[in-house]
Amino acid sequence: MKKRLALALVLLATGTAHAEPRPADVVDLQSVDPTILVDMMYFGTLNFVGRQIDGYHANLCLLTNAAAQELRQAQVRLQAYGSKTGQVLSFQVRDCYRPKKAVAHFLAWVRRPDQLEMKPLFYPTLTKQEIIDRGYVAPISGHSRASTIDLTITRKNSIGDFEPLAMGTRVDFFGEQSNTDYPGITAAEKANRGILKTILGSKFSNFAGEWWHYSLVGEPYPKTYFDFDVE
Numbered sequence: 001m002k003k004r005l006a007l008a009l010v011l012l013a014t015g016t017a018h019a020e021p022r023p024a025d026v027v028d029l030q031s032v033d034p035t036i037l038v039d040m041m042y043f044g045t046l047n048f049v050g051r052q053i054d055g056y057h058a059n060l061c062l063l064t065n066a067a068a069q070e071l072r073q074a075q076v077r078l079q080a081y082g083s084k085t086g087q088v089l090s091f092q093v094r095d096c097y098r099p100k101k102a103v104a105h106f107l108a109w110v111r112r113p114d115q116l117e118m119k120p121l122f123y124p125t126l127t128k129q130e131i132i133d134r135g136y137v138a139p140i141s142g143h144s145r146a147s148t149i150d151l152t153i154t155r156k157n158s159i160g161d162f163e164p165l166a167m168g169t170r171v172d173f174f175g176e177q178s179n180t181d182y183p184g185i186t187a188a189e190k191a192n193r194g195i196l197k198t199i200l201g202s203k204f205s206n207f208a209g210e211w212w213h214y215s216l217v218g219e220p221y222p223k224t225y226f227d228f229d230v231e
Contacts, residue, residue: 020228022062025220026146029061029096033072035079036061037092037154037162040230041172042102048122048172049109055099057231062097067147067216070203078153078199088156092164094171094212095150098143100227106137123174135209136174144226147219149204150212153196165192171212180211 029036038061042053063071075091082089109115110128123131131137142148150171154162168185169177176182180193193211200206200214207213 020226022228023064023146023221023226025065026062026097026226027065027068029063029068029071029093032065032068033075035090036071036075037090039092039094040096041094041150042098043230048118048174049106050115050118053102054105055101055227055229057229060096060230061093061149062146062230063149064147064216064220066218066220067149070216071149074200074203077201081195081199082155090154090156090162091151092154092162093149093151095143096148097146097226097230098141099229100141100144100225101229103139103141103144107139110137121170122172126174131174134174140225142215145219145221145224146226147216147221149214150210151196151214152212153192153199165195167192167196167211169211178210178212180206180208182211 030038038059040056040059040061041047042049043056043059045051047053071091071093078089078091110132113128123136126134126136143150152167152171153165155165157163166186166189168182168189169175177184180197185193196211197206203217204214205217207215
């Protein structure tokens with residue numbers, strides 16, 4: 001009895017006893033379609049915080065199987081469109097499932113006036129409070145339901161590398177220029193945003209304030225916000 005109690009205390013202290021398991025129907029996107037490029041911005045440091053974000057321990061896109069399967073079908077459509085237009089195209093996902101602890105990390109960052117190093121790249125005209133007021137960072141994220149993705153389209157160049165198409169802003173740029181229908185971008189950038197929206201089709205809905213942000217229509221967990229790690 002004493003040994004079992006001691007083990008329980010050790011597990012509690014390390015957090016293992018309360019680790020949230022990943023649901024069986026939340027899968028690694030590349031196990032469903034390895035042709036989709038994965039570059040999880042919060043696993044690295046090139047993001048609006050400038051640091052690796054809590055809960056991201058691997059460059060993995062985790063999604064409900066339903067969302068992953070629909071994205072696989074969209075990738076097929078994108079590749080077919082590329083073939084017709086003489087291009088090799090692929091989606092590149094920048095964020096997928098997001099643990100609640102990551103959202104908490106964002107909110108803690110907002111309260112740090114000294115952490116402004118990424119301001120020129122991601123929020124040049126906004127204060128941190130305005131980022132909250134305008135909803136770019138919120139206390140609850142649809143990404144935590146595991147059926148929302150941030151993504152763009154890439155094209156293979158002459159040396160075989162995939163480069164993102166011009167979309168008018170980088171992914172996660174905080175400002176009105178990121179509105180999907182923002183008028184003040186070039187015709188080519190508007191067209192590329194339109195291709196992204198058209199290829200994803202009726203199975204994904206776009207958040208109008210962020211051209212890169214799409215959620216599965218009829219997602220399996222509409223009211224559940226997970227906190228298991230990306231690993």
